[in-house]
Amino acid sequence: MRPLDATLLVLALTSPLLAQDPARDTDELLDLENVVIGVADRLAPSLVRIETFGGARRVLTDDSGLDRIGNLEPSKLDKEVLDALFAKIDPFELAELWTQLGLPPKSDGKPFEAEDLRQLGDRELDRLCRKYQVGRYDPAKAKEDDGKKPLGPLVQPGFLQAQGASTGLVISADGWIATSRFALNFDPSTILVTLADGRAFTARRAGEDTSRGIALLKIEAQDLPVPALADPKAAAVGQWAIVLGRTFAPTGRPTVQLGIVSATDRIFGRALQIDANTSPANYGGPVLDVQGRVLGLAVPLSPTGRDAGVDWYDSGIGFCATLGDVAPLLERQKRGETLHRAWLGVAVDPKHMGPGALLAGLAPGSPASKLGWLRGDLLTAIDGVPVRNSFHLQTLIGARLAGEKVAITTKRGDGEPASVEVMLAAVPAAERKEQTRSEESAQLPWDGDPPQKDGEKGQRR
Amino acid sequence: MNHVIATSLALALAPLAAQGSPYAFAERAPLTRLETLIDRTLPSLVKIHGASGLQNIEPYATGVIVSAEGHVLTLDLVMIQPGQTRIVLADGSVHLAELLPPEPRLGVRLLKFDPKATTLPIRPLEPAAELPETGRFVVSLGNAFRLAEFSEKLSACTGVSSGIATTGLRYRLADVAYEGRLLLTDAPNNPGHGGGALLTLDGRWVGLNARMVESTETNTLLSAAIPCADLRAYLDRWIRGIVPVPPPEAVADVSPGTHGIVLFDRGGRRSPPAYVERVEPGSPAESLGIRRDDLIVRIGDRTVRSCVEFHAVMSAHRAGATLRVTYKRGDEVLQGDLVLGASR
Structure with a gap:
C-alpha cells in the first residue's frame, strides 16, 4: 500500500x-x-x-415487453365491437395468435367464435382494434388517454x-x-x-x-x-x-x-x-x-x-x-x-403466491411463445434454481443477457415436470411510446434531421 | 417528580423567552466547524417578502446583510417592488426596504433598511475575493420554500463546491442568457433559497444562491451560486460610492474579421456540423491550410457543434485577432492559428 x-x-x-x-x-x-x-x-x-x-x-x-407481472384478464369489451372485429379478422392470424399467446387449444374442434376473442386479453384486442380500424380505437380518445397516464415517481418523463x-x-x-x-x-x-x-x-x-x-x-x-x-x-x-x-x-x-x-x-x-x-x-x-x-x-x-x-x-x-x-x-x-438485457416474453399471474410462477400469457414473437407453453402452466425452476414466486422469476431473467441459454422447468397440471433450453432474446423497445414522444419533439424548432455529408451516413467515426 | 417537571419547564421556557416564539426548539450549543459557522452566520441573513399575486412566481426570497448601514443583497426578482418589499431580520422584526439600482448583468439588487430600527446587532458578511476550490465543502443558507417566516432559522444545506460554469447559461422559463459565471454545488438550491449565502467551512462567503438557471450543455437545472468575487464591484459602487473605471472605448472598426471559410450549410431546422464547403483563395484559412471537407470542431476553447455556432463565435472577433482553430480531417485532429483579415 x-x-x-x-x-x-x-x-x-x-x-x-x-x-x-x-x-x-x-x-x-x-x-x-x-x-x-x-x-x-x-x-x-x-x-x-x-x-x-x-x-x-x-x-x-421505456422498453416494452418486460417480463411482467400482470394478468391478462378476459376482456370486458362490448359485444358489438367484438362482433365487428371478428367479422374483419383473418382467421389464420387469429389461430396463430391463439397459439402464440399460450391459450389452450379448442379441444372440441369447433371453429372460433366472436366470444373467444375475449381470451386474447385487452392488450392484444387493443392492438387488433387499431389494426382493423374497429370502433374501440378512437385516435383522439387514445391521445387524451395518453395525457392522463400517471406520472413517474419523481418528475415527468420526456427529458x-x-x-x-x-x-x-x-x-x-x-x-x-x-x-x-x-x-x-x-x-x-x-x-x-x-x-x-x-x-x-x-x-x-x-x-x-x-x-x-x-x-x-x-x-x-x-x-x-x-x-x-x-x-x-x-x-x-x-x-x-x-x-x-x-x-x-x-x-x-x-x-x-x-x-x-x-x-x-x-x-x-x-x-x-x-x-x-x-x-x-x-x-x-x-x-x-x-x-x-x-x-x-x-x-x-x-x-x-x-x-x-x-x-x-x-x-x-x-x-x-x-x-x-x-x-x-x-x-x-x-x-x-x-x-441487451434478456427477455423471455411471459406475463405471470400476480395472484399466484408461489412456489413457481403461474403463466398468464405469452408475448407474440417472444422466446417463450415458441415453446408450446400454455396459460396456466407453472414455471418451477430456472437453471436448477427453484422459482419461489413471480417476483423471483423477474430477477432471475432480468439478471441475464440476451443470447444466453437457460434451462427452464415447467409443470402442467398434475403432469410430470418438463425442462426445455431457451435462448433468451433482447427486450424490444416500446414502439407506441416512441411515436408519442416523436410527435412531441417534432414540434420543437431544433429537432429535425440534419443534412448528412456524403459518405458520412451510418459511418461511426 | 415535581422537581423534574419544574426543571423541564424552566429548560423549555428559557429559549421561548429569548426568542419570543411559542414553538422554538431547544438546541445544544454548536460544536463543530460547520455548526459554529451556521450559528454565527444566520443572523446576517434576512427573509425577504415581496409583491405577490403573480402566478407561479414565489413572492419570497433570501438576502444577505452586506453593510452596517443596512444594505441587503438579494436577487433582482419580479416580486421586488418599491413600497412592497419587506425584510424580516433574524429576531423576527419586519422592515420596509428601500430599493437601490440593480446589477442587470448578474440579476442582483441591493435593498436598504434602517438599522436603527432594530436592537439586533448588524453583522454584515464580507464578500470573498476568491472562488472556492473545487471539492471543498460548502454550506448553503436560505429560506427554501418559505419554511421560516418570523424568527425561525433559515435552512442550512451542505454539499461540495463542484466547479464553475462559464458559458451557455440561461434563465429557465425566460430562455434569456445569464451573462456571468456560476459556482456549481451539489447542495440543493430550492425556490426561496435564492439570495441566500454560500460559505466554505473556513467561513468565507463565496456565493449568492442563484435563481433557476439551466445550461445549454446539459438541458438541466443547475444548483448554483453567483460568485461573490463578481459582486464586489457592484457592492463597492452602491455602498461605498466607488465608481468603477469604465472600460476603454471600443475600437472604431467593429466589423468582424474575415477568415475565408465557406461552410456546407443547407440550413434546416437544426444547424448541421461546421463542414468546410470551400476556402476562398488568398484568405487566412487558406494560409492555415484548411481544406474542403474539413470539420471545424473548436475555436479557441469554444466547441463549435454547428454552422450557427461557428458564425456566432467568428463574428465576435475583429481583424488581426489570432484564433486557435481545431479541425478534423479524416480521422486526424489538427490545430492551427488563424489570423483574421480585414474586411473588404
Whole structure:
C-alpha cells in the first residue's frame, strides 16, 4: 500500500469514529474534503471529455415487453365491437395468435367464435382494434388517454437531451474509453475525445451494454493512465461515493459531486444506487471510493427501459454501473457487440403466491411463445434454481443477457415436470411510446434531421 | 417528580423567552466547524417578502446583510417592488426596504433598511475575493420554500463546491442568457433559497444562491451560486460610492474579421456540423491550410457543434485577432492559428 493510500485509509476509517463522539470538536468534514480533493486530482488524468457532432436527436423511451407481472384478464369489451372485429379478422392470424399467446387449444374442434376473442386479453384486442380500424380505437380518445397516464415517481418523463460535452474514463493504456450510452444518443457522425492534457482524438465507436448504460470508444493513443477498479461486491451501503465530470471542467480538476452508496444490487445486480448528484453534467464519469478506486460509471438507468432514468437527474437517486465485475463483457463490447438485457416474453399471474410462477400469457414473437407453453402452466425452476414466486422469476431473467441459454422447468397440471433450453432474446423497445414522444419533439424548432455529408451516413467515426 | 417537571419547564421556557416564539426548539450549543459557522452566520441573513399575486412566481426570497448601514443583497426578482418589499431580520422584526439600482448583468439588487430600527446587532458578511476550490465543502443558507417566516432559522444545506460554469447559461422559463459565471454545488438550491449565502467551512462567503438557471450543455437545472468575487464591484459602487473605471472605448472598426471559410450549410431546422464547403483563395484559412471537407470542431476553447455556432463565435472577433482553430480531417485532429483579415 502506498503512503497516500494509507493516509486516505486512516482518514476514511477514523472520521466516522470521531463523529460518534459528540463531546469532541468533530471536524470530520475538514478531513473528508482533503480526501475528496486528493481523489479528484489523482483521477483527473484518466478522465476525458467527449464531444459529439452531427447525428439526430433520439427519443428516450421505456422498453416494452418486460417480463411482467400482470394478468391478462378476459376482456370486458362490448359485444358489438367484438362482433365487428371478428367479422374483419383473418382467421389464420387469429389461430396463430391463439397459439402464440399460450391459450389452450379448442379441444372440441369447433371453429372460433366472436366470444373467444375475449381470451386474447385487452392488450392484444387493443392492438387488433387499431389494426382493423374497429370502433374501440378512437385516435383522439387514445391521445387524451395518453395525457392522463400517471406520472413517474419523481418528475415527468420526456427529458430533451442537449448535445453537450460528456465524460469518459480511460480503461486501458492503449486507448479504450468507457462512457455512458447517453453521450452517444445522437448517433453522432463525429466523436471527439480530449484528454486531460489537451490532446484531441477522433474516436471509433465500439460495442455497448444497454443493460448497464455503458458504451465503449477507442482512440489511437498509447500509455494512458488507467485507474484501479474496486470490487463492487465489497461496496457497502453508507460508504462515500465521489463522482467526477468533465462537462463543466474540460481540463484540470474535474467537477466533483459527493454522496454515499444508497443501495447495492440495483437494476438486476448491475448497478449501485448513490445519492450524489448525477446528471448529463457527469454521466460517463467515474464513481469512486475514498481510496480513489473506480466503483463504476455514473449513468442514467431505470428498471423500465434502456434509455430511461435521465428524469431522475440530481434527485438523490443516481446509478453507478459497476465496472470491476464485468471484464469479460467489456471484452465482448470491444469486439463491437451490443449487449441487451434478456427477455423471455411471459406475463405471470400476480395472484399466484408461489412456489413457481403461474403463466398468464405469452408475448407474440417472444422466446417463450415458441415453446408450446400454455396459460396456466407453472414455471418451477430456472437453471436448477427453484422459482419461489413471480417476483423471483423477474430477477432471475432480468439478471441475464440476451443470447444466453437457460434451462427452464415447467409443470402442467398434475403432469410430470418438463425442462426445455431457451435462448433468451433482447427486450424490444416500446414502439407506441416512441411515436408519442416523436410527435412531441417534432414540434420543437431544433429537432429535425440534419443534412448528412456524403459518405458520412451510418459511418461511426 | 415535581422537581423534574419544574426543571423541564424552566429548560423549555428559557429559549421561548429569548426568542419570543411559542414553538422554538431547544438546541445544544454548536460544536463543530460547520455548526459554529451556521450559528454565527444566520443572523446576517434576512427573509425577504415581496409583491405577490403573480402566478407561479414565489413572492419570497433570501438576502444577505452586506453593510452596517443596512444594505441587503438579494436577487433582482419580479416580486421586488418599491413600497412592497419587506425584510424580516433574524429576531423576527419586519422592515420596509428601500430599493437601490440593480446589477442587470448578474440579476442582483441591493435593498436598504434602517438599522436603527432594530436592537439586533448588524453583522454584515464580507464578500470573498476568491472562488472556492473545487471539492471543498460548502454550506448553503436560505429560506427554501418559505419554511421560516418570523424568527425561525433559515435552512442550512451542505454539499461540495463542484466547479464553475462559464458559458451557455440561461434563465429557465425566460430562455434569456445569464451573462456571468456560476459556482456549481451539489447542495440543493430550492425556490426561496435564492439570495441566500454560500460559505466554505473556513467561513468565507463565496456565493449568492442563484435563481433557476439551466445550461445549454446539459438541458438541466443547475444548483448554483453567483460568485461573490463578481459582486464586489457592484457592492463597492452602491455602498461605498466607488465608481468603477469604465472600460476603454471600443475600437472604431467593429466589423468582424474575415477568415475565408465557406461552410456546407443547407440550413434546416437544426444547424448541421461546421463542414468546410470551400476556402476562398488568398484568405487566412487558406494560409492555415484548411481544406474542403474539413470539420471545424473548436475555436479557441469554444466547441463549435454547428454552422450557427461557428458564425456566432467568428463574428465576435475583429481583424488581426489570432484564433486557435481545431479541425478534423479524416480521422486526424489538427490545430492551427488563424489570423483574421480585414474586411473588404
